[in-house]
Amino acid sequence: MRSNLVEINNIKKSYFRGGQIIEVLRNINLGVPEGGFTVLMGPSGSGKSTLLNLIAGIDKPDSGSLKISGLDITGLDEGELAEWRSGNIGFIFQFYNLMPVLTARQNVELPLLLSGLPAKSRRLRAEFVLEVVGLQDRLHHYPNELSGGQQQRVAIARAVVSDPTLIVADEPTGDLDKQSAKDILNLLHRLNLEAGKTIVMVTHDINATHAAQKVVNLDKGELVDERTTDH
Amino acid sequence: MIFILRTAFNNAFRHWVRTCLTILGLTVAILAFGLLQTVITAWYSKAASASTARLVTRNATSLIFDLPIHYKEQISGIQGIGEVAFAQWFGGVFKDPKNFFPQFAVSKNYLKVFPDFILNEDDQLAWIKERRGAIVGRQLADRFDFKVGDKIPLQGTLYPGNWEFIISGIYEGSDATKVTDRMFFHWDYLNSRLAGMPANPLLKPNTVGVFISTIELPEFAARVSDLIDYSFENSNAPTFTETEQAFQLGFVAMSDQIIEAIRTVSYVIVFIILAVMANTMSMSVRERTREFATMKALGFKPNFLTALILSESILIAIIGGSIAVILTPPSAKAFQLATDSIFPIFLVSQQTVILQIISSITVGILAGVFPSLQVYRVRVVDGLRAIS
Ligand SMILES: Nc1ncnc2c1ncn2[C@@H]1O[C@H](COP(=O)(O)OP(=O)(O)OP(=O)(O)O)[C@@H](O)[C@H]1O
Numbered sequence: 001m002r003s004n005l006v007e008i009n010n011i012k013k014s015y016f017r018g019g020q021i022i023e024v025l026r027n028i029n030l031g032v033p034e035g036g037f038t039v040l041m042g043p044s045g046s047g048k049s050t051l052l053n054l055i056a057g058i059d060k061p062d063s064g065s066l067k068i069s070g071l072d073i074t075g076l077d078e079g080e081l082a083e084w085r086s087g088n089i090g091f092i093f094q095f096y097n098l099m100p101v102l103t104a105r106q107n108v109e110l111p112l113l114l115s116g117l118p119a120k121s122r123r124l125r126a127e128f129v130l131e132v133v134g135l136q137d138r139l140h141h142y143p144n145e146l147s148g149g150q151q152q153r154v155a156i157a158r159a160v161v162s163d164p165t166l167i168v169a170d171e172p173t174g175d176l177d178k179q180s181a182k183d184i185l186n187l188l189h190r191l192n193l194e195a196g197k198t199i200v201m202v203t204h205d206i207n208a209t210h211a212a213q214k215v216v217n218l219d220k221g222e223l224v225d226e227r228t229t230d231h
Numbered sequence: 232m233i234f235i236l237r238t239a240f241n242n243a244f245r246h247w248v249r250t251c252l253t254i255l256g257l258t259v260a261i262l263a264f265g266l267l268q269t270v271i272t273a274w275y276s277k278a279a280s281a282s283t284a285r286l287v288t289r290n291a292t293s294l295i296f297d298l299p300i301h302y303k304e305q306i307s308g309i310q311g312i313g314e315v316a317f318a319q320w321f322g323g324v325f326k327d328p329k330n331f332f333p334q335f336a337v338s339k340n341y342l343k344v345f346p347d348f349i350l351n352e353d354d355q356l357a358w359i360k361e362r363r364g365a366i367v368g369r370q371l372a373d374r375f376d377f378k379v380g381d382k383i384p385l386q387g388t389l390y391p392g393n394w395e396f397i398i399s400g401i402y403e404g405s406d407a408t409k410v411t412d413r414m415f416f417h418w419d420y421l422n423s424r425l426a427g428m429p430a431n432p433l434l435k436p437n438t439v440g441v442f443i444s445t446i447e448l449p450e451f452a453a454r455v456s457d458l459i460d461y462s463f464e465n466s467n468a469p470t471f472t473e474t475e476q477a478f479q480l481g482f483v484a485m486s487d488q489i490i491e492a493i494r495t496v497s498y499v500i501v502f503i504i505l506a507v508m509a510n511t512m513s514m515s516v517r518e519r520t521r522e523f524a525t526m527k528a529l530g531f532k533p534n535f536l537t538a539l540i541l542s543e544s545i546l547i548a549i550i551g552g553s554i555a556v557i558l559t560p561p562s563a564k565a566f567q568l569a570t571d572s573i574f575p576i577f578l579v580s581q582q583t584v585i586l587q588i589i590s591s592i593t594v595g596i597l598a599g600v601f602p603s604l605q606v607y608r609v610r611v612v613d614g615l616r617a618i619s
């Protein structure tokens with residue numbers, strides 16, 4: 001059994017909308033193994049994205065603790081969280097969220113602007129990562145000149161370029177055709193196996209569970225099932 | 232830094248039609264602002280170029296009443312006074328009343344008091360010799376295409392009859408700010424014709440409108456003015472003396488309210504374009520909410536995003552403002568021609584250009600502030616859910 005990179009204890013989260021409180025997450029306890037591929041599943045509205053956002057430090061729980069590499073991020077303020085995210089989290093979104101005015105290479109370089117690396121190393125590193133995801137001949141293309149699958153690969157390159165401790169992906173294949181979805185899953189799987197990246201992914205895609213070491217099921221804000229499959 | 236500027240530039244021209252329209256609006260507004268400011272400058276330019284080293288003495292009751300010519304000797308005798316010249320408003324019509332230009336009957340030493348007007352020596356001598364001789368300023372000569380030797384017929388208004396003058400010379404301004412739209416002719420000629428006319432209490436011979444004297448020490452202008460007025464205090468035509476600048480400002484002051492209105496309008500125009508541009512910027516920033524939220528998620532702080540938005544809006548403002556600054560002088564020229572030279576001096580001053588630049592940049596900054604606050608406030612999770 002590996003040690004946990006993320007330790008979630010008794011987390012609660014509710015939203016206040018239209019004069020009424022909606023409980024989105026109730027008493028979540030969960031560990032995310034270091035170097036593992038964890039998949040969050042569950043029906044729509046069950047709170048998967050909310051949980052992922054909490055782990056990624058872009059949202060805060062109402063109570064409970066959330067430790068990543070031993071640091072409880074619920075105690076950090078906005079500015080500290082931003083800095084922490086830039087060093088520790090790689091984001092992959094359903095709709096890629098690339099900057100349309102930047103080329104593939106510039107998009108991948110974006111997180112490195114916060115790293116203090118000189119321009120030349122930033123460029124080389126971005127080019128290297130784009131090569132890893134198989135887009136070495138698309139460096140100077142803008143997002144609207146790329147297919148959905150290619151855009152998502154640029155986004156994956158952007159997520160790994162600063163070598164984060166944890167990669168979070170919210171339905172990364174949700175907007176893709178079958179083949180592209182398969183390619184993206186393979187790529188994430190490879191990143192996990194070959195580069196040892198810890199990945200937490202929200203998905204509806206049952207195929208994704210084949211790559212996963214841990215599958216967590218949420219329903220109505222509660223953790224209903226948790227399976228570890230050792231490959 | 233390079234990243235911010237490049238991205239700001241790319242962002243600015245994402246919707247290039249919208250951006251070009253914004254730039255066009257800004258250009259028009261800053262241009263209009265510049266022209267209105269130039270109108271104000273032109274209005275005051277006569278007074279601004281008027282001297283504080285010359286005194287103007289007029290009838291204390293009103294400018295419409297004259298002073299006896301023999302005051303000249305008395306004024307000359309006062310301590311601190313240099314040369315004393317005099318002038319009388321003529322007010323003739325050249326062919327058509329809309330051709331208005333100022334004409335003065337003046338003393339022979341008039342140009343000695345006004346070194347601002349430069350006439351070569353030959354022409355000066357020719358003028359002195361010609362009884363009906365007149366000199367015209369360069370701007371006036373250009374307006375009606377007057378040449379030396381031309382005969383100018385004037386229909387008298389205050390002074391009845393038909394008058395004809397011969398141009399003896401064309402004087403130049405000592406620099407570009409000098410107004411040279413006037414015609415001067417000999418007071419002696421006016422006076423001699425007046426003497427031959429039937430007696431009229433309003434048109435007495437041997438009178439002048441104003442005496443203009445140079446003073447040796449401008450810092451004693453007030454003191455010398457008092458001395459002049461004091462010496463005529465108990466005569467039947469008491470005088471009022473002030474510096475030439477104060478005298479000219481007195482004319483301008485009559486239209487002070489109009490000037491203030493023009494000034495206000497010029498700033499209102501800038502304010503309107505600010506509102507328009509702030510709205511456009513908010514709109515384009517709102518469309519990009521998800522992008523900004525993504526950048527925030529990646530760890531970019533609000534300050535960085537603010538720099539991005541401000542650079543974009545200042546860039547647009549500077550482009551629009553620069554085009555306006557470049558277009559202002561030719562537009563001013565066109566405006567001057569179109570308005571039939573009501574403003575003989577219509578030059579865009581350096582101060583106007585600086586005001587144009589400052590207002591463009593201010594518009595750019597303020598227009599970027601509101602959308603920056605928007606981005607500052609939006610929470611990452613909410614921003615990420617925004618549809619683009
Ligand atoms: N910012 C918010 N304000 C109000 N309610 C929210 C907010 N974010 C999420 N919710 C609510 O929380 C619940 C869980 O949302 P969440 O996005 O986590 O679900 P999900 O499991 O990711 O669903 P899906 O599979 O459709 O993406 C939903 O009922 C949603 O309406």
Ligand SMILES: [Mg+2]
Pocket residue numbers: 048049050170202
């Ligand atoms: Mg979701």
